[in-house]
Amino acid sequence: MTTHVEALAPSAAATADPQHWPDVARVPRTPLKATVARRLLRRIARRRGLRVELPNGRLLEPAPAGAPVLRLHRPDAFFHRVGMSGLIGFGESYQAGEWDSPDLVGLLTELATAPETLVPTGAQWLRRLYVKRPPAGELSTPDNARTNIHRHYDLSNELFALFLDPTLSYSSAVFATDPAGAPLASSENLAQAQHRKIDRLLDLAGVGAGSRVLEIGTGWGELAVRAAARGARVVSLTLSEEQLALARRRIAAAGFTDRVEVRLCDYRAAEGEFDAVVSVEMVEAVGRPFWPAYFATIDRVLAPGGRVALQAITMPHERMLASSGTYTWILKYIFPGGQIPSTEAIRQATARHTGLRVAACDSFGPHYAQTLRLWRERFTERADEIAALGFDQVFQRMWELYLAYSEAGFAAGYLDVQQILLTRPEPTR
Structure with a gap:
C-alpha cells in the first residue's frame, strides 16, 4: 500500500x-x-x-x-x-x-x-x-597497519582542525553534567571537556612527577603535553606521519621537547619500561586477531606496580561476536582493519595472554554522542572550507554519514565508551 x-x-x-x-x-x-x-x-x-x-x-x-x-x-x-x-x-x-x-x-x-x-x-x-569478509590486505598486520592508519589519520591535519576543538582531541570528551547526569555539552566548553577526559585518564594511570609514561596512539599530542606538564616523561607512538609532524610542533610550542618523545612506531615494536601505559581509542584500530599482541606488548613494557589506563569504544559482547569478521561500510571507507571490542573481550584477552586484569571500568556513552554532535555540526557548517581543501561532495557526504552513524550508535546505546584500568593483581600468599 x-x-x-x-x-x-x-x-x-x-x-x-x-x-x-x-x-x-x-x-x-x-x-x-x-x-x-x-x-x-x-x-x-x-x-x-x-x-x-x-x-x-x-x-x-x-x-x-x-x-x-x-x-x-x-x-x-x-x-x-x-x-x-x-x-x-x-x-x-x-x-x-x-x-x-x-x-x-x-x-x-x-x-x-x-x-x-x-x-x-x-x-x-x-x-x-551480500556479507563479505574484510580483505586480507586490510588486516592490521605490521605490514598493513601503517597503510590503514594513513587512509584515515593522514587525510589532512587542516581537515581535522576544521571540526575538532583547539586541543585537536579526536576521541570522546567528558562534559560536566546536570543534576540528572546528562552531559552539558556545547562548542564553547568542548576543549575543557577534552581536558577533563585526559586528566581523568592520567589520574587513573597514576601519572605524576617522575612517571615514565608510554602513550600508544599519539593523536596530535594533547595528552602527552598534559602528562609532561605534570612532570612525567613520555614516549608516544604513532603510525601517522601527519600526526607525528604536527604533534612534535605542538609539543615544542608547549616547551616539552625535553620530556616528550614521539616515535613513528608500531605498538608491537615498543621498547622500554614504563610506570604507566595510556591509550585513547586505539584498541579499536588494532583488530580482533591482534588484541592478544596489543595487550601482551603493554604487559611486557609495564613496570612492576604499573598501571594501564585505556579509553575504548565498546559494544555488547554478543553483537561484537556477530559482527566480527564482517566487512562493513565503516571498515571499507572510514577505519580499515578495525574492530570495536566488548568489555568481555578485553577481559578475555588480558586474562589469556597477560598478567593484567581489568580493575575498573567507567562508561560515559552519552558524552560521546554529544561530542560527535558537536563535531558533526562543525563539519557541516564548514562545507565550503572542506571543499577548498580538495575534498569532494562524495567525501563530505561520506563523513556526514560516518559522524551521524557514530552519534546514533551512542545515542541508541548500541555503542559505549569506557575508561578502563588494568593492573597486575598482587600474588596471593
Whole structure:
C-alpha cells in the first residue's frame, strides 16, 4: 500500500569520480535482490514506524506523524545497492545522494536500536547474499597497519582542525553534567571537556612527577603535553606521519621537547619500561586477531606496580561476536582493519595472554554522542572550507554519514565508551 504525500524536490546528485569512488559511481543491477531489499524496507518501516518517502509523492508504507524520515530520491538505485551489498550499499547510496533525511541522526538512531531485529529471524540466511569478509590486505598486520592508519589519520591535519576543538582531541570528551547526569555539552566548553577526559585518564594511570609514561596512539599530542606538564616523561607512538609532524610542533610550542618523545612506531615494536601505559581509542584500530599482541606488548613494557589506563569504544559482547569478521561500510571507507571490542573481550584477552586484569571500568556513552554532535555540526557548517581543501561532495557526504552513524550508535546505546584500568593483581600468599 502507498500513501500520497507532498512531492519532494529532486536531490542534488553527488557526482562520483569513478576512478576515486568506483563503487559509488557504479549502480549494480540485481533485480531479484532489489525486490528483496524493497520488501525488507517495507517490513522495517511498518515495524519501526519509519516514514519512507518516494519521489512520486507517495509513502512506501503508512507512517505516523513525527516518524523518522528516510527520503528516497532514486529508489531503484537505492534498492539495487542495498540488495547487492546490504549496509555497505546503504552507505554508498547516501554518498551518491540517492537518499537523505531531514534528521539523519534521528533516523539512524532508530535503526541502531536493537539492530538484530531489523531482519526477521527466518530471513537471516539472506546475509549470505551480500556479507563479505574484510580483505586480507586490510588486516592490521605490521605490514598493513601503517597503510590503514594513513587512509584515515593522514587525510589532512587542516581537515581535522576544521571540526575538532583547539586541543585537536579526536576521541570522546567528558562534559560536566546536570543534576540528572546528562552531559552539558556545547562548542564553547568542548576543549575543557577534552581536558577533563585526559586528566581523568592520567589520574587513573597514576601519572605524576617522575612517571615514565608510554602513550600508544599519539593523536596530535594533547595528552602527552598534559602528562609532561605534570612532570612525567613520555614516549608516544604513532603510525601517522601527519600526526607525528604536527604533534612534535605542538609539543615544542608547549616547551616539552625535553620530556616528550614521539616515535613513528608500531605498538608491537615498543621498547622500554614504563610506570604507566595510556591509550585513547586505539584498541579499536588494532583488530580482533591482534588484541592478544596489543595487550601482551603493554604487559611486557609495564613496570612492576604499573598501571594501564585505556579509553575504548565498546559494544555488547554478543553483537561484537556477530559482527566480527564482517566487512562493513565503516571498515571499507572510514577505519580499515578495525574492530570495536566488548568489555568481555578485553577481559578475555588480558586474562589469556597477560598478567593484567581489568580493575575498573567507567562508561560515559552519552558524552560521546554529544561530542560527535558537536563535531558533526562543525563539519557541516564548514562545507565550503572542506571543499577548498580538495575534498569532494562524495567525501563530505561520506563523513556526514560516518559522524551521524557514530552519534546514533551512542545515542541508541548500541555503542559505549569506557575508561578502563588494568593492573597486575598482587600474588596471593
